[in-house]
Amino acid sequence: MAPVDIAIVGWSQSSLVSAAPVSEPHLCLQTVTAAIAHSGVGLREIGFTCSGSCDYLSGGPFVFVANLEAAGAWPPISESHVEMDGAWALYEAWVRLQEGDIDTALVFGSGKSSPSDRAQLYPQQMDPYYLAPLGADPDSLAAIQARALIDSGKATERDFAEVVQRSLRNAKSNPNVVQSGDFDIDALLAAGYVNSPLRPHDLPPVTDGAAAVVLATADRARQLTDRPVWIRGIDHRIEPHYPGVRDLTSSPSAALAARKAGIGDGAVDIAEISAVYSPQEIILREALGLGDSVAVNPSGGALAANPVMATGLIRIIEAARRVADGSARRVLAHAAGGQCLQQNLVCIMEAE
Amino acid sequence: MSSEPCAIIGIGQTKHSKARVDVSEAGLVREAALRALEDAQLTFKDIDAVVVGKAPDAFEGVMQPELFLADALGASGKPLLRVHTAGSVGGSTVIVGSHLVEAGIHERVLVVAYEKQSDGNAQWGLGGGRGGSIGAGGAFAPFIRAYMERSHAPEYIGWMVAVKDRLNALKNPYAHLRIEDISLEKVKESPMLWDPLHFLESCPSSDGACAMVLTNAAGARSVPNPAWILASAVRSEMGQFPGRDAVRPRAGVECAHDVYERAGITNPRQQIDVAEIYVPFSWYEPMWLEGHDIAELGEGWKMTDRGDTEITGSFPVNPSGGVLSSNPIGASGMLRMAEAALQVRGAAGEHQVDGARVSLGQAYGGNAQYFAMAVMGASLDAVSG
Numbered sequence: 001m002a003p004v005d006i007a008i009v010g011w012s013q014s015s016l017v018s019a020a021p022v023s024e025p026h027l028c029l030q031t032v033t034a035a036i037a038h039s040g041v042g043l044r045e046i047g048f049t050c051s052g053s054c055d056y057l058s059g060g061p062f063v064f065v066a067n068l069e070a071a072g073a074w075p076p077i078s079e080s081h082v083e084m085d086g087a088w089a090l091y092e093a094w095v096r097l098q099e100g101d102i103d104t105a106l107v108f109g110s111g112k113s114s115p116s117d118r119a120q121l122y123p124q125q126m127d128p129y130y131l132a133p134l135g136a137d138p139d140s141l142a143a144i145q146a147r148a149l150i151d152s153g154k155a156t157e158r159d160f161a162e163v164v165q166r167s168l169r170n171a172k173s174n175p176n177v178v179q180s181g182d183f184d185i186d187a188l189l190a191a192g193y194v195n196s197p198l199r200p201h202d203l204p205p206v207t208d209g210a211a212a213v214v215l216a217t218a219d220r221a222r223q224l225t226d227r228p229v230w231i232r233g234i235d236h237r238i239e240p241h242y243p244g245v246r247d248l249t250s251s252p253s254a255a256l257a258a259r260k261a262g263i264g265d266g267a268v269d270i271a272e273i274s275a276v277y278s279p280q281e282i283i284l285r286e287a288l289g290l291g292d293s294v295a296v297n298p299s300g301g302a303l304a305a306n307p308v309m310a311t312g313l314i315r316i317i318e319a320a321r322r323v324a325d326g327s328a329r330r331v332l333a334h335a336a337g338g339q340c341l342q343q344n345l346v347c348i349m350e351a352e
Numbered sequence: 353m354s355s356e357p358c359a360i361i362g363i364g365q366t367k368h369s370k371a372r373v374d375v376s377e378a379g380l381v382r383e384a385a386l387r388a389l390e391d392a393q394l395t396f397k398d399i400d401a402v403v404v405g406k407a408p409d410a411f412e413g414v415m416q417p418e419l420f421l422a423d424a425l426g427a428s429g430k431p432l433l434r435v436h437t438a439g440s441v442g443g444s445t446v447i448v449g450s451h452l453v454e455a456g457i458h459e460r461v462l463v464v465a466y467e468k469q470s471d472g473n474a475q476w477g478l479g480g481g482r483g484g485s486i487g488a489g490g491a492f493a494p495f496i497r498a499y500m501e502r503s504h505a506p507e508y509i510g511w512m513v514a515v516k517d518r519l520n521a522l523k524n525p526y527a528h529l530r531i532e533d534i535s536l537e538k539v540k541e542s543p544m545l546w547d548p549l550h551f552l553e554s555c556p557s558s559d560g561a562c563a564m565v566l567t568n569a570a571g572a573r574s575v576p577n578p579a580w581i582l583a584s585a586v587r588s589e590m591g592q593f594p595g596r597d598a599v600r601p602r603a604g605v606e607c608a609h610d611v612y613e614r615a616g617i618t619n620p621r622q623q624i625d626v627a628e629i630y631v632p633f634s635w636y637e638p639m640w641l642e643g644h645d646i647a648e649l650g651e652g653w654k655m656t657d658r659g660d661t662e663i664t665g666s667f668p669v670n671p672s673g674g675v676l677s678s679n680p681i682g683a684s685g686m687l688r689m690a691e692a693a694l695q696v697r698g699a700a701g702e703h704q705v706d707g708a709r710v711s712l713g714q715a716y717g718g719n720a721q722y723f724a725m726a727v728m729g730a731s732l733d734a735v736s737g
Contacts, residue, residue, distance in 0.1 A: 003457065055436075056415035061408030061477045062438055065718050068590055076603035078610075079588040080444055083409070083416055083436040092433065092448060098455035099355045124413065127420040129376060238432040241420040256429065338419040343432065 006097050007221035007228035008349065010039025010214035011317045016176050016305040019114035020208035024058060027210040028070030028110045036106070039214035040224045043072050046214075047102025049079040052089035052109040053309050056121060067110060078102075085109055085274075086211060087312030087335030087345050091234055093215055103220040110210035111309030118206070125339070127241055139203060141339045142277040143195035145248040150197060152249045155282045157197050161188040163278040164201045164303055171300025178205040178305045201303075202278040209307030211314045229320040229349050233262035236335075236345035243340055251287035254334065254344035258288045261332075261346040268348065269328040270295040272315035274336040276302040283341065284334060294332075298322070312336065316347050323351050357732055358453040359572035360579040360693045362392025362565030368528040368678035371470035372559035377417060378424035381466050384561035384683075385425055388462065392565040393574065396426025399565070400458035405435040405445025405465040406682030407717075412471040425464060437588070439488075439630065439717025441465065442562065442685025443724030446713075447584045449566050450726075459571055466561035467680035474557050474681065486546075489554055489633060491719060493546035495598045496635040500548065502599065505638065505653035507548060511539040512656055513634035514553045514676060520663060521673025523702035528558045528678040553634040553676075560680030562687045579693035582710075582735060583614030584726040591719030598720055600643045607723035608644035611712075615727035616735045620646045620712070623735055624727070626668045626695045626705040627712040628688040632675045637661060640714065641669070644725075663705060671695070671703040685715025689726055696730040709734045 012034035014020070014027045028051075036043050049071045053064045064081050071077060082088045086109015093105035119137040126136045149155045162185060171180030183201070191199045221228040237253035237260075240246055271290050275281035281296065290296060297303075299318040302311050312335020319331040330350045337343035364387025366372070372380055381404075389395055402425050404418040414420070418434040425432075437444040442465040449463035467474075479485020499505070518534040521527035531538075534552070542551040572578040587607035590596070608620070617623045627646070631637045638652030646667070647655050655661055661669040670676070672691040675684050692713035694700040700708075709730045716723050729735060 003455070054416065055409055061410040062718065064436065065438060065591060065721075068588055068721075071588075073588050073590045074593070076587040076589040076601075076606050078586055079437075080435065080448060080586060081437050083418075083434045088433060092451075095451050095455050095457055098457070099451065101355070121415070125415040125419060128412075128414050128417075131420075132414075236431050237429060238419075238422045238427050240423050240428050242423070253429065338416070342419055342422075 003098055005218055005230045006094050006215050007218065007230050008213055008320045009216045009221050009224045009228055010035045011320065012038060012212050013176055013314055013317060014210040016178060016207050016209040016307050018178050018206050020112060024110050024112050025066045025069050028067045028108055031210040031212045032070045032106065032108055035212035035214050041104050041214055046104050046106045047078065048093055048096045048105045049077050050081065050089040050093045050107055052082045052084050052086035053111060054083055056124060057111045057113060057116060057308060059116060071106065084337055085309050085312035085335050087316055088236065090213055090313060090316060091236060091345060094231060094234055097215060097217055103217040105215045106212065107215065108210060108212035109310040109313040111307055112208040113206045113308050114208050138339055139195045139198065141243060143198045144243060145340045146197050146279040148248045149279050149282065154249055155279060157189060158185065159282060160202050160278040161185045163281045164188060167297055167301050167303040170298050171304035174299045174304065176305065177300050178207050180300060180304055198277065204276040204302050204306035207305045207307040209310050211310040211317055213313060213317060227324045228352065229323045232348045232350050234347040235260035238343040241342060248340050249283060251283050251341045251344060254284055254287040254341060254346065257344050257346040261348045263289060263348065266330055268294055268330045268332045270298055270319060270322055271332040272297055272299060272319040273334040274302050274312050274315055276306050278303060280341055288332065288334065312345060320349055323349055355454045356456050356568045358450040358566055358568065358581045360564050360581065361567050361572055361575045362388040362394065363690045363693060364388030364391060365526050365562045365687060365690060366560045367526050368558045368560035368680055370528065370556065370558065372468065377412060377468050378421055380468055380559065380561045381421055381464050382424045384563040385462060385464055388563035388565050394565060399426060399460050399462045401431040401452055401461050402427040403433045403435060403445050403449040403461060403463045405441040405686065406467055407439060407441055408477055410477040411474055412468050437717060437722050439681060440685050440715040440722040440724040441717065442683050442687065443689055443713065443715030444586060446564065446686055446689045447586060447724055447726065450581050450584055453566050453568050459568055461566045462563060463566060464561065464563040465683040465686035467682040468559045469557045469680060470559050489546040489549050492633055493549055495720060496633065497548055499599045499635060499639050503650045503653055508536060509638060509653045509656050510548065510553050510634040511536045513631065513637045514539045516662055517670050517674045517676040520671050520703055521677035524673045527673045528556050549633055555632040555675045555679035558678050558680040560678060560683050562683045562690050564690055577697040577699065579696045580729045580732050582727045582729045583611050585610035585614065587723045589721050591721040599639065601720050603721060604643045604716065604723050605645065607725050611725040611727055617727065621667060623710060624712045625708040625710050626671060628672060628691040629669055629714045630675055630685060630688055630716050631670060632679060634676065637669055663703060668705045671700065671705055685724060688715055689713035692728050696728045
C-alpha cells in the first residue's frame with residue numbers, strides 16, 4: 001500500500017546562536033511551545049511525540065530525558081526518541097501517522113555544540129577499533145572528501161568558495177543564522193587552510209539550537225490550515241562507515257533516498273540541503289539531481305547555522321515555509337548523519 | 353489508511369556474559385542478527401530496513417555506534433534508524449520496527465539491540481557520568497521500600513523472585529548467570545547493596561545482543577510458527593516532580609491499558625498466558641504486576657508468594673530468567689519481547705510454558721518513566737474472550 005499524505009501544519013526554530021545561554025530543555029521548551037501554537041493543535045491532543053538529539057553533544061548519558069519536560073510529558077504521552085537528527089524523528093512520526101489511529105504528531109530536534117570541541121568529540125563517533133584511535137575528526141575527514149572531489153576533477157577550491165559566497169549571501173535575508181554577509185571570492189581564497197584544501201569559511205559555525213514541527217493527517221490538516229504543506233515522499237539510506245571503502249566524491253545513499261522519496265515525479269523549485277562543509281553541496285547537487293534552476297539553500301544552509309541534531313529538521317522547516325508562503329510549489333529537504341555524508345534523508349514536499 | 357499485521361519470524365540472541373571478550377561490538381550484534389536471520393531462513397539481502405536500539409552511548413564510549421555497525425548489520429544502501437529511550441529501548445526498538453511493517457513501508461525489518469557493558473563502566477554511565485553515582489539500584493530502592501510499606505509485603509518476597517528467576521535461567525542456555533545452588537538463604541545472606549536490595553536481588557552487568565526479523569502477513573507464511581504482535585504501546589512521563597507516584601507510575605498504568613485495549617484484552621490475569629517483564633531488581637515483579645493492573649493493588653506479591661509466577665504457575669513471569677539473570681541493558685527490553693515471542697511460537701525450549709498462546713513483553717527505563725509493551729499471539733485471533 002502506498003503511504004498516505006501527511007502534512008506539516010506548524011513549526012518553529014529557536015534562536016540559532018554560537019552559544020545559547022540557556023539549557024537544551026529550555027531551548028526545546030520555547031521551540032515546542034511556539035510550534036504547537038503555530039499549528040493550532042492543543043498540546044494534549046498530540047497523538048505521538050518523537051525527538052532527536054545526541055547524548056554525546058552534552059557529554060552525558062540520558063541527556064534527552066530532560067527534554068521530555070519540553071514535550072509536556074504529564075499526563076504521560078506516547079513518545080519515542082532517536083539518537084539522530086530531528087529529521088529522522090520526523091520520519092518516525094510520519095511512519096506512525098500512516099497507521100491512521102492518531103491524527104497529529106509532534107517532532108523536535110535539539111543540540112548544543114558549544115560545550116564541546118568537535119575535534120575531540122567526533123572521533124568518538126568513528127569505529128572504535130580502527131578510526132577513533134587515529135583521532136579521525138570531522139574537519140579532517142571532510143578535507144579528505146574535498147581533496148578526493150578536487151582530484152576527481154569535479155570541483156575546485158574556487159567552487160567551494162562560491163558555495164560559501166552564495167550561502168552566506170542568502171543568509172543575509174534569514175534573521176536566524178550565526179553568520180551571513182557579502183564576501184569576495186578572491187578574499188575568501190586568500191585565507192589560509194584549516195585542513196587543506198578546506199579554509200575556515202568551508203566549515204560550519206558552532207551552533208546551539210532546536211527546532212520543532214507539528215504533523216497532521218490529511219483531514220486534520222485541512223481543519224487546521226488553508227495551506228498545509230504535504231509530505232509527498234520521505235526516505236533515508238545509509239552507506240558503509242569506512243571512508244576507505246566509499247567513493248567520497250558521490251553520495252549513492254542520498255541519490256537512492258531521493259529516488260525513493262519521488263524526486264523523479266517532478267522538478268523541485270528549491271532544495272534545502274544539509275551540506276555542513278561546502279564541498280558537500282557539490283556532491284549533493286549531483287546526487288540529488290539538482291539543476292541550475294533549483295535554488296539551493298535560500299536560507300543560507302548549514303554554513304550559516306549548524307545546530308547539530310536540528311540542522312536537518314531546520315532544512316525541512318525552511319523548505320516547508322516557502323511552500324506555505326506560496327513562494328515555492330514543490331521542494332526538497334535533505335538531512336545528513338555521520339561523517340562524509342554517510343547517512344542521508346530526503347523529504348519532498350508540495351503545496352495542495 | 354490501514355494497518356498490516358506484523359509478525360516475528362526470526363529471533364536470535366547471543367550468549368550473554370560479563371565480558372564477551374571474544375567479539376567486538378560489531379561481532380556481538382552480528383552474532384544475534386545472523387541467528388535471527390537463520391531462524392527466519394533469510395539473509396541480510398532479504399532485509400529492507402534495520403532498526404538499532406541501545407541505551408546510552410556512554411556505556412561503551414562510542415557516539416552513535418550504529419554508524420559504524422551499519423556494515424556488520426548489512427545495512428548499506430538501506431534505511432537505518434537508531435532508537436534510544438533509556439532502559440525501555442529494546443522494547444521501543446521492536447515497536448518502531450513493527451510500525452514500519454504495519455504502515456506498509458517495508459516488508460522485512462531487522463531489529464537489533466545490544467549493550468557491551470564490559471567496554472565501559474555501566475555504574476558510572478547510569479549515574480549520568482558524575483561522581484558518587486548511586487546506580488540504578490540506588491535510584492529504585494526507595495521506590496521498592498515504599499512499595500513494601502504500601503502493600504505490607506514481607507521481605508522474603510524479593511528473595512523468592514531472585515531464586516525463581518535464577519532457577520529459570522538454568523533452563524535458558526543464553527542466560528548470563530547460572531547459580532546452581534541459589535536459595536532463599538543464599539539471597540538473604542548476600543551483601544546488602546541498597547537497602548532493601550541484596551546483591552543477589554540485583555541484575556548483573558552483561559554483554560549481549562538480541563535481534564528479530566519482523567514481517568507482514570505475506571512474509572509470515574515462510575515460517576510455520578510466526579509470533580504475531582497483536583498490539584503495542586509506549587508511554588513516557590517526566591521523571592521527577594512533586595506528587596509523582598514512582599511506585600506505580602501513571603505512564604505504566606496507561607501503557608498497559610492501551611496495549612490491553614488494542615489487543616482486546618479485558619482481563620490480563622486470565623487472558624495472558626505468560627509475561628516477560630523488565631525486572632532488574634527482584635521487587636519489580638510484584639510492583640509491575642500491580643503497576644500494569646495484572647494484580648489488584650496490594651495483591652502482586654501474593655501472586656509471587658503463591659508460586660503463581662513460576663513456570664508451572666497460573667501466571668508465569670520471566671521463564672527465561674529475565675533481567676535478573678542477563679542484563680545487557682540496551683538489549684534487555686528486546687529480550688523480553690523475544691522471549692515473549694518464543695513462548696507463543698512454542699520455541700522456548702526447556703523454559704517453554706505449556707500451551708502459551710498469548711504473551712506479554714514489557715520494558716521500562718529512566719526513573720521508571722519510560723514504558724514499552726507488546727502483546728504477542730500464536731495467531732491473530734489468539735486472544736479469547
